[in-house]
Amino acid sequence: MFEMKPEYMTGITMIDEEHQKLFELADQLYDLLNNDFIHDKFDYIVEVINGLKEYAKKHFKDEEEYMMSINYKRLFSHKIEHQAFLEKMEGLDLESIDEDQKQTCLELLGFVSDWLVNHILGNDILIGK
């Protein structure tokens, strides 16, 4: 469902591999929502969301270090976008997720995938240029 596409490639291997992993984590959450064999998914959902949050943090740090290493000019505005994503993830109310697991997680996935695609195409791609 969520996957890397050729147009998302920045040409910087580390960044592309980490983006790949972020798509995989989003996909894991999607698969989990559609798994009808698990009765109460809450614990699993929390685990995947935390994993996604942690990996996003690591990825942003790596990407920002890379931008610094090449004296990238748009580092500051780029960092602000990363920060906004993390704030949204930190602000998630896990209890409201428990009330309607599928709906809230689908909304979250919509946010994550839109953000990733827009951010990669609008910002990350420029790092490789």
Ligand SMILES: [Fe+2]
């Ligand atoms: Fe980025």
